[in-house]
Amino acid sequence: MLNKILFIRRDNIGDLVCTTPAIHAVRKKYPHAKIGILVNTYNADVVKNNPDIDEIYIYEKAKHVPEKNKILVWMNNLRLLMKIRKDKYDVAIACGSYSPRLARYAYMTGATVRIGYIPKDIEKSTSYNMALQEPEQPMHEIERVFRLLLPLGIDEIPNKLKIFPSQSEIKRVKEFLKRKNKLLIAFHISSRKPENRWSAEKFINLAKLVLAHNNADIMLLWSPGSEKNPYHPGDDEKAEFIIKSLPQIIPYKTNHLRELIAALSVANVVVCLDGGAMHIAAALGKPIVTVWGSTEQQRWKPWGVKHIILQEQTKKAENITSDQVFEAVQTLLKEISS
Structure with a gap:
């Protein structure tokens, strides 16, 4: 025993x-x-x-x-x-x-x-x-x-991922958003590996396409901190550029992981790069469109949820276009609404 x-x-x-x-x-x-x-x-x-x-x-x-x-x-x-x-x-x-x-x-x-x-x-x-x-x-x-x-003595098929958001953090996110009956799409713009990153300009172009064609709000999420931090580089500068270029977007800065978990939990769809946020979104049961660079799909694809991975032969995320991601978002929205 x-x-x-x-x-x-x-x-x-x-x-x-x-x-x-x-x-x-x-x-x-x-x-x-x-x-x-x-x-x-x-x-x-x-x-x-x-x-x-x-x-x-x-x-x-x-x-x-x-x-x-x-x-x-x-x-x-x-x-x-x-x-x-x-x-x-x-x-x-x-x-x-x-x-x-x-x-x-x-x-x-x-x-x-x-x-x-x-x-x-x-x-x-x-x-x-x-x-x-x-x-x-x-x-x-x-x-x-x-x-x-x-x-x-455990030999079975793995079940779902499990994560349990803080209810107080969820309440805080909802109060911040003050949303009505609209679709909420979360953009998470950060990834550790350089080849898995997607530029701010492409996120901006994608957001413009989504806002023009969908009755939706876009919540912007990112890893906190400066890109110049050698120990924990973040995307504060990238997020600031996107926010200034597109005032319609809703930025939600998450200084702690529990805040990111709560923010992702209230989204209807998540658009992200390969990384921890993608797996959190999968654990929360969120449909995912994800832009990949060199990551191995067999080992790291989202588990147990509807998802579309965009990855091409050069294994560089930046070579994926905004139009390609927009089309994937539309495909996923049709799938989850049918």
Whole structure:
């Protein structure tokens, strides 16, 4: 009987969203077990309010807080790992592709059974005492995480993504928008990878087309911060250019992830680039039109919702035209209205 099960997901927002079906499957299989999860300050809001999780352990990545003393950050993280060790987990599941740092975190939890992926050229792992070889066949990230549950006796098709917006944040968004009976289309204009980015000019052209042909409001969303920030580059400048060029658009600045989750939850359709916002929108059940660069569709496409991915052979998002995205939006609107 497993009494305590810990998930470890130390990477980006979308990766954590893609872990939620596995967490729910473990909750169904072991309804009385304590389920914990180790996440970071950057992605933690993804699992806030999730009823499948009993305890959330949040650590800091030193690169996310450059203003803090690195030694102090490391000491705080060590204390957090010591707390997890004291909680004596039966199983720790290291979610994601193999990395030495992820493996070390799993080992340091002190869990009796430690599950994680190892590369094909490694036969054994000192960190994982129940290691699985990285999958040979292409898989969606959700399926890759689910495969780690095989040692727990869970072998099924993953269900829906799960995310639970803050009701107080939803109320705040609705009060800000002051909308009537109109379609609301959210534009999220940010992406981490340069080849996945789409220019401000193309978003402006797309917005003009949508406003001319649809009875809709457009809400503008973006990653906060300056593009010049070397640690956490944002899109404040890009958003400001779009807002000045198109006063009809409704900007909603989200300084925290919980605010972005709430904003996306009130949209009818989401237009975005590849990234965490896309997976959040999928978890909220939103139809999605997404412009992609180099991302692998098999592994990262939106899960469980109507979607259209626009990606061409050069694997550069900027080569997709505003007309192409507009046509995809119209196609999706017809599909969801029929």
